[in-house]
Amino acid sequence: MKNHLILFSLIGLALSSSLLNDEFKEKMKELNEKISSSLISNTEEKKFVDDKIEEIEVNKTKIVSTDGSPIVDDDGGYTGPYSKEFYEGDILLTKEQLNTIVSDTRSKRQVQWNSYYPNNIWKGSPIPYSFDRNFPSNKIPSVRAAIKFWESQTCVRFIENGNGRARVRFINGNGCYAMIGKTGGEQVISIGYGCDWIGTIAHEIEHTLGVWHTQARYDRGNYVSINAWNVLPNQMYNFNTQSQSYTNLFGIPYEFGSVMHYAENDFARDRSRPTIVARNGYERFQHSMSNYLPTFYDIKLINTYYKCYDACPRKITCSNGGLQDVNNCNRCKCPSGFSGTYCESISTSGCDRILTIGSSPTNITATAGWSGLYSVTYNECALHLKPATRGRRLEVTVTTGSGMSSWNCYGAGVDVRMAADPAMTGIRICRPNTRFQPIVSDSDRMVLNLFSRINYVSFTFTARMI
Template identity: 30%
Template structure:
């Protein structure tokens, strides 16, 4: 983004002050008094994505679950949550989205058991494949940063490039685009290259089923394309990776099956079998990231009826 953080010894006016407090929290947006914005962090908060989460609050970003359109994407189970959870994730009618799609992979999204009193789910996803994607603490998503740029940096580049795949003109270099995950090139029209030992990057889906099998330690980015106005049906026969509470990017399998490829794909970690995914349009992007020799996927793909 165009935002630049400069460390200073003393801060008297607007700015951000990180301090060791009794929790992880920040006031939303710039203080009207013009004073420094305090961000409380405990040692448990010293995780890159959590620090980013609170910093983005200070810069004005609210929780993804507070969007006006959240009812299309999640269900809250307040009976399983601590008192006050409903206020924390409360619907905000003034939430500015700049027409960006709901992003299950946002660092501003809570995980499925956040504030649970009984270990049961407090937030479920309308699309079941995203249940283990919500609650990222790895880093801000592409659209988290894009939202910041649309609010603070949109006037820097007077001429906007025709970026593909929902990329945007880079405010630090107006001659290139900032690209969503897995895309590269000046206008975001190319895929990031796979590593050696991966299948072909470009695959075609037809009515007859085809099988994609990958195993071992490697990073593979693959685009499956069907004819125009067709959709793609994926059956994940098996997906085997290290299990995490929240599936992390670049560790497991990510499937971008929605039309908007700027939002996070559904992430799979641990052991999954017989998962059926139907694409929204005629393209799917897959990212396989095996960290161990035993990691593997076996996927059958074809056009959908």
């Protein structure tokens, strides 16, 4: 991710790198100084962050290895799909966007909603895309899988090698990056080293569809605090926020587990300490920021922004957090583990099952994936827990066994969904041979969603009704 180019304006063409470097660096320096001054000077926030980090460090000591070895924070040096050279790590800005952001440091939005709308969304015909002649053939299946994912979940369509002035070209650049929304000419999505798996590609495509990062929302201060004192000095601009007057969130809740959310230690001086700290009441999401795939709410955001639901003349009511299927208006799209025309049923096919939990501890073992699995997409399994007495809550203690562990659970893991909203992502766990602290549900249901695309993940858990 050492590319210094910004793709300018509606023609989508790169000017000379030296000119762009000078202008980019000067603008980013100006923005960095504004954001740094705003964040670093907040002494009250500094005390809050210091206290929270102390809590985080104490909680880490409560995570116990089952084989007696010490628990060590180790992400293998992986820094995520973000670069220190681009705005917010993976965004190429048009000249207009760059100037607007620098002149008004609050001008970003969850989705583009400005004077260019609706010309900056891809609407009315499939999005033409192609692969650069130097694009590695072994990455093409992952790109096609990410495109298929968005087509299966939304009304947005793509056409490979299609015609059109506005188009997308996938390149094998230095890292992962894209532009925000339609610029009017050819624009690129880079799928470089370490980017060629479906989650990252889907993330970059969502940028191209017009979406910014979650933690840049104007309301982020209600959910997270930025540990500016651990952010790399010249990377403060990556933690800019939006202005409410330029924003349309479409009623989408703040989701720590969104595929568009930064991980907790992105752009950190010391990666063992967070740059994003969950606020009071949201501490359980501290280690579950970002995601391995677009979430149910990521999908809803695109369908709302692109007015996909308007194509269904007859509206239907869905259960269990489901939403009308924009590709089949007579049925609902369901959160993981739910099924039926209206998401009224709990899926019990394959490894999906329902477990009734009483007051006495129940011990269960479950596995997703298999040894030797290496897939572009994910093998998933949902376990539904319900209390023997309606209205009671559930407590689950998870112990992982052998299996795949990867940075932020991108290879395999368990998503413990404990919120009353079944569509909301939960706490992700994937560290092998580890016993975690008990997780308590918000209501009388809990879903454990296992997922794997590399080998397998296995775990045992002890559940009880409380």
